[in-house]
Amino acid sequence: MSAETPVAVSILDREFLIGCSPEERPGLIAAAAYLDGKMREIRNSSRSAGADRIAVMAALNIAHELIQMKQRGEAEAGALAQHLHTLRTKLDGVLAAPVR
Secondary structure, three states: OOOOEEEEEEEOOEEEEEEEOOOOHHHHHHHHHHHHHHHHHHHHHOOOOOHHHHHHHHHHHHHHHHHHHHHHHHHHHHHHHHHHHHHHHHHHHHHHOOOO
16 A cells, blocks of 8 residues: 655645645646636636635536536446447347358
């Protein structure tokens, strides 16, 4: 198991030290950059939002994106399963046909 080392990330002009393994470091940095970008978008579009409100709005936006992506993935998986079932049925029909 890898030892945790602190990683400094900057979110909305505040620095946070977060412990993570070396394997998790790139993902943590990417997640922090994504969150920082979302929070900056909200701060720039709202005149008088406090940091707590910005954080909650960013969390809600990210959760909404995640749910949409999951739903899209499930729909695509369903369509793929249906397509594979159709192909398998056709293949079974071809393989079951007598050889001429």
